[in-house]
Amino acid sequence: MPAMIRPLLLGLAALGISALLYSRAQAGGDHYFPPVKHAQTLAECGSCHLAFPASMLPAASWEKMMANLDQHFGDDASLDPQTTAAITRYLVDNAGDRGGRSYGRKLLRGVAADEAPQRITTLPKWVKEHREVPKSDWKKKDVGSKANCAACHKEAEQGYFEED
Ligand code: HEC
Ligand code: HEC
Numbered sequence: 709m710p711a712m713i714r715p716l717l718l719g720l721a722a723l724g725i726s727a728l729l730y731s732r733a734q735a736g737g738d739h740y741f742p743p744v745k746h747a748q749t750l751a752e753c754g755s756c757h758l759a760f761p762a763s764m765l766p767a768a769s770w771e772k773m774m775a776n777l778d779q780h781f782g783d784d785a786s787l788d789p790q791t792t793a794a795i796t797r798y799l800v801d802n803a804g805d806r807g808g809r810s811y812g813r814k815l816l817r818g819v820a821a822d823e824a825p826q827r828i829t830t831l832p833k834w835v836k837e838h839r840e841v842p843k844s845d846w847k848k849k850d851v852g853s854k855a856n857c858a859a860c861h862k863e864a865e866q867g868y869f870e871e872d
Pocket of ligand 2: 829845861
Protein backbone atom coordinates (compact mmCIF):
# COMPACT_ATOMS: atom_id res chain seq x y z
CA MET A 709 0.00 0.00 0.00
CA PRO A 710 1.21 3.55 -0.59
CA ALA A 711 3.35 4.74 2.32
CA MET A 712 1.11 7.74 2.93
CA ILE A 713 -1.99 5.71 3.57
CA ARG A 714 -0.54 3.43 6.16
CA PRO A 715 -0.38 5.89 9.10
CA LEU A 716 -3.92 6.92 8.30
CA LEU A 717 -5.12 3.33 8.47
CA LEU A 718 -3.24 2.74 11.71
CA GLY A 719 -4.85 5.85 13.13
CA LEU A 720 -8.28 4.62 12.12
CA ALA A 721 -7.59 1.20 13.62
CA ALA A 722 -6.54 2.81 16.90
CA LEU A 723 -9.70 4.90 16.89
CA GLY A 724 -11.75 1.78 16.30
CA ILE A 725 -10.11 0.00 19.21
CA SER A 726 -10.57 2.86 21.64
CA ALA A 727 -14.19 3.25 20.57
CA LEU A 728 -14.68 -0.45 21.19
CA LEU A 729 -13.06 -0.28 24.62
CA TYR A 730 -15.14 2.74 25.44
CA SER A 731 -18.39 1.06 24.51
CA ARG A 732 -17.40 -2.05 26.46
CA ALA A 733 -16.60 0.05 29.50
CA GLN A 734 -20.07 1.58 29.18
CA ALA A 735 -21.79 -1.72 28.59
CA GLY A 736 -19.52 -3.47 31.08
CA GLY A 737 -21.29 -1.86 34.00
CA ASP A 738 -20.91 -4.35 36.81
CA HIS A 739 -17.90 -6.07 35.29
CA TYR A 740 -15.59 -3.15 34.61
CA PHE A 741 -13.22 -1.92 37.29
CA PRO A 742 -10.66 0.59 35.96
CA PRO A 743 -7.27 -1.13 36.11
CA VAL A 744 -4.46 0.42 38.16
CA LYS A 745 -2.61 3.00 36.05
CA HIS A 746 -0.64 4.64 38.88
CA ALA A 747 2.94 3.50 38.17
CA GLN A 748 4.10 2.93 41.75
CA THR A 749 0.97 1.01 42.70
CA LEU A 750 1.21 -1.09 39.57
CA ALA A 751 4.86 -1.91 40.26
CA GLU A 752 4.66 -2.54 44.00
CA CYS A 753 1.20 -4.06 44.27
CA GLY A 754 1.27 -6.00 41.04
CA SER A 755 4.42 -8.02 41.64
CA CYS A 756 2.96 -10.85 43.77
CA HIS A 757 -0.59 -10.80 42.43
CA LEU A 758 -2.87 -8.76 40.19
CA ALA A 759 -2.73 -5.07 41.10
CA PHE A 760 -6.30 -5.16 42.39
CA PRO A 761 -8.44 -2.25 41.15
CA ALA A 762 -8.76 0.47 43.80
CA SER A 763 -12.54 0.55 43.35
CA MET A 764 -12.89 -3.00 44.66
CA LEU A 765 -12.45 -1.99 48.30
CA PRO A 766 -13.55 1.01 50.37
CA ALA A 767 -11.07 3.70 51.43
CA ALA A 768 -10.95 2.44 55.04
CA SER A 769 -9.77 -0.95 53.78
CA TRP A 770 -6.86 0.51 51.85
CA GLU A 771 -5.89 2.76 54.75
CA LYS A 772 -5.77 -0.19 57.13
CA MET A 773 -3.93 -2.43 54.68
CA MET A 774 -1.35 0.20 53.81
CA ALA A 775 -0.66 0.80 57.50
CA ASN A 776 0.13 -2.90 58.02
CA LEU A 777 2.16 -3.86 54.97
CA ASP A 778 4.74 -5.63 57.12
CA GLN A 779 2.03 -8.16 57.96
CA HIS A 780 0.37 -8.57 54.60
CA PHE A 781 -1.40 -11.94 54.44
CA GLY A 782 1.67 -13.68 55.81
CA ASP A 783 4.08 -11.67 53.66
CA ASP A 784 6.19 -8.63 54.40
CA ALA A 785 5.18 -6.18 51.67
CA SER A 786 6.49 -3.08 53.41
CA LEU A 787 7.75 -0.10 51.40
CA ASP A 788 9.53 3.13 52.18
CA PRO A 789 7.33 5.84 53.74
CA GLN A 790 7.16 8.01 50.59
CA THR A 791 6.09 5.14 48.34
CA THR A 792 3.61 3.93 50.96
CA ALA A 793 2.10 7.43 51.19
CA ALA A 794 1.84 7.82 47.40
CA ILE A 795 0.19 4.42 46.92
CA THR A 796 -2.17 4.98 49.85
CA ARG A 797 -3.26 8.29 48.35
CA TYR A 798 -3.93 6.70 44.96
CA LEU A 799 -5.87 3.74 46.41
CA VAL A 800 -7.91 5.89 48.78
CA ASP A 801 -8.73 8.54 46.14
CA ASN A 802 -9.99 5.83 43.78
CA ALA A 803 -11.61 3.55 46.37
CA GLY A 804 -15.05 2.08 45.78
CA ASP A 805 -16.63 4.62 48.14
CA ARG A 806 -14.62 7.58 46.79
CA GLY A 807 -13.57 8.39 43.23
CA GLY A 808 -14.17 4.82 42.08
CA ARG A 809 -17.69 4.77 43.44
CA SER A 810 -19.46 4.36 40.13
CA TYR A 811 -17.56 1.10 39.58
CA GLY A 812 -17.15 -0.38 43.04
CA ARG A 813 -20.55 0.54 44.38
CA LYS A 814 -22.23 -2.79 43.65
CA LEU A 815 -19.30 -4.91 44.78
CA LEU A 816 -19.30 -3.07 48.12
CA ARG A 817 -22.99 -3.68 48.73
CA GLY A 818 -23.50 -5.13 52.19
CA VAL A 819 -20.28 -3.67 53.59
CA ALA A 820 -21.06 -1.40 56.55
CA ALA A 821 -19.51 2.08 56.69
CA ASP A 822 -17.45 1.19 59.77
CA GLU A 823 -15.98 -1.96 58.23
CA ALA A 824 -12.58 -2.18 56.59
CA PRO A 825 -12.57 -5.59 54.89
CA GLN A 826 -9.08 -6.69 53.91
CA ARG A 827 -10.11 -9.11 51.22
CA ILE A 828 -12.11 -8.59 48.04
CA THR A 829 -12.78 -12.33 48.09
CA THR A 830 -14.74 -12.08 51.36
CA LEU A 831 -17.00 -9.19 50.31
CA PRO A 832 -20.61 -10.45 50.53
CA LYS A 833 -21.25 -9.47 46.91
CA TRP A 834 -18.07 -11.19 45.68
CA VAL A 835 -19.03 -14.36 47.52
CA LYS A 836 -22.51 -14.18 46.02
CA GLU A 837 -21.20 -13.67 42.47
CA HIS A 838 -19.00 -16.75 42.85
CA ARG A 839 -21.50 -18.98 44.60
CA GLU A 840 -22.04 -21.04 41.49
CA VAL A 841 -18.38 -21.63 40.78
CA PRO A 842 -17.86 -25.34 41.47
CA LYS A 843 -15.54 -26.21 44.37
CA SER A 844 -13.37 -28.23 42.03
CA ASP A 845 -12.63 -25.07 40.00
CA TRP A 846 -10.99 -23.35 42.98
CA LYS A 847 -8.77 -26.37 43.50
CA LYS A 848 -7.45 -26.46 39.95
CA LYS A 849 -3.69 -26.13 39.83
CA ASP A 850 -3.74 -23.05 37.65
CA VAL A 851 -6.14 -21.30 40.05
CA GLY A 852 -4.70 -22.13 43.47
CA SER A 853 -6.36 -19.21 45.25
CA LYS A 854 -9.57 -17.21 45.04
CA ALA A 855 -7.37 -14.13 44.79
CA ASN A 856 -5.93 -15.38 41.51
CA CYS A 857 -8.57 -13.50 39.53
CA ALA A 858 -6.72 -13.67 36.22
CA ALA A 859 -6.86 -17.47 36.18
CA CYS A 860 -10.56 -17.20 35.33
CA HIS A 861 -10.97 -13.58 34.27
CA LYS A 862 -8.57 -13.45 31.34
CA GLU A 863 -8.93 -9.70 30.99
CA ALA A 864 -8.57 -8.89 34.69
CA GLU A 865 -5.51 -6.76 34.00
CA GLN A 866 -7.58 -4.68 31.59
CA GLY A 867 -10.28 -4.29 34.23
CA TYR A 868 -12.86 -6.70 32.86
CA PHE A 869 -14.33 -9.31 35.19
CA GLU A 870 -17.17 -10.76 33.21
CA GLU A 871 -17.81 -14.43 32.95
CA ASP A 872 -15.58 -15.93 30.28
C1 HEC B 1 5.47 -9.89 48.66
C2 HEC B 1 4.26 -10.20 47.93
C3 HEC B 1 3.11 -9.19 47.98
C4 HEC B 1 3.15 -7.86 47.67
C5 HEC B 1 4.35 -7.03 47.25
C6 HEC B 1 1.78 -7.37 47.81
N1 HEC B 1 0.95 -8.39 48.17
FE1 HEC B 1 -1.07 -8.27 48.38
N2 HEC B 1 -1.13 -10.23 48.88
C7 HEC B 1 -0.04 -11.08 48.98
C8 HEC B 1 -0.49 -12.39 49.38
C9 HEC B 1 0.39 -13.62 49.60
C10 HEC B 1 -1.90 -12.31 49.51
C11 HEC B 1 -2.86 -13.44 49.84
C12 HEC B 1 -3.22 -14.08 48.51
C13 HEC B 1 -4.12 -15.28 48.60
O1 HEC B 1 -4.92 -15.41 49.52
O2 HEC B 1 -4.05 -16.10 47.69
C14 HEC B 1 -2.26 -10.94 49.18
C15 HEC B 1 -3.56 -10.47 49.17
C16 HEC B 1 -3.94 -9.19 48.88
C17 HEC B 1 -5.32 -8.70 48.88
C18 HEC B 1 -6.55 -9.54 49.18
C19 HEC B 1 -6.95 -10.41 48.00
C20 HEC B 1 -8.27 -11.11 48.28
O3 HEC B 1 -8.25 -12.27 48.73
O4 HEC B 1 -9.32 -10.49 48.05
C21 HEC B 1 -5.27 -7.38 48.57
C22 HEC B 1 -6.47 -6.45 48.41
C23 HEC B 1 -3.87 -7.03 48.38
N3 HEC B 1 -3.11 -8.14 48.56
C24 HEC B 1 -3.42 -5.76 48.07
C25 HEC B 1 -2.07 -5.43 47.93
C26 HEC B 1 -1.59 -4.07 47.76
C27 HEC B 1 -2.45 -2.83 47.74
C28 HEC B 1 -0.23 -4.16 47.62
C29 HEC B 1 0.76 -3.03 47.41
C30 HEC B 1 0.90 -2.10 48.50
C31 HEC B 1 0.13 -5.57 47.74
N4 HEC B 1 -1.01 -6.29 47.93
C32 HEC B 1 1.42 -6.06 47.62
C33 HEC B 1 1.26 -10.76 48.70
C34 HEC B 1 1.72 -9.52 48.30
C1 HEC C 1 -12.18 -20.10 39.65
C2 HEC C 1 -12.45 -19.01 38.74
C3 HEC C 1 -12.60 -17.59 39.27
C4 HEC C 1 -11.71 -16.87 40.03
C5 HEC C 1 -10.35 -17.29 40.57
C6 HEC C 1 -12.30 -15.55 40.19
N1 HEC C 1 -13.51 -15.49 39.56
FE1 HEC C 1 -14.74 -13.88 39.43
N2 HEC C 1 -16.13 -14.99 38.47
C7 HEC C 1 -15.96 -16.29 38.04
C8 HEC C 1 -17.17 -16.74 37.37
C9 HEC C 1 -17.39 -18.08 36.72
C10 HEC C 1 -18.07 -15.65 37.43
C11 HEC C 1 -19.50 -15.59 36.89
C12 HEC C 1 -20.40 -16.13 37.95
C13 HEC C 1 -21.83 -16.19 37.49
O1 HEC C 1 -22.26 -15.29 36.75
O2 HEC C 1 -22.52 -17.15 37.88
C14 HEC C 1 -17.39 -14.56 38.13
C15 HEC C 1 -17.94 -13.32 38.38
C16 HEC C 1 -17.23 -12.23 38.87
C17 HEC C 1 -17.75 -10.88 38.98
C18 HEC C 1 -19.14 -10.46 38.60
C19 HEC C 1 -19.15 -10.06 37.16
C20 HEC C 1 -20.56 -9.81 36.69
O3 HEC C 1 -20.98 -10.54 35.81
O4 HEC C 1 -21.19 -8.91 37.21
C21 HEC C 1 -16.75 -10.10 39.47
C22 HEC C 1 -16.81 -8.60 39.71
C23 HEC C 1 -15.62 -10.96 39.69
N3 HEC C 1 -15.95 -12.25 39.32
C24 HEC C 1 -14.42 -10.55 40.20
C25 HEC C 1 -13.39 -11.39 40.58
C26 HEC C 1 -12.19 -10.96 41.26
C27 HEC C 1 -11.89 -9.53 41.64
C28 HEC C 1 -11.43 -12.07 41.48
C29 HEC C 1 -10.12 -12.17 42.20
C30 HEC C 1 -10.02 -11.49 43.48
C31 HEC C 1 -12.16 -13.21 40.90
N4 HEC C 1 -13.34 -12.76 40.38
C32 HEC C 1 -11.71 -14.52 40.89
C33 HEC C 1 -14.84 -17.06 38.22
C34 HEC C 1 -13.73 -16.71 38.98
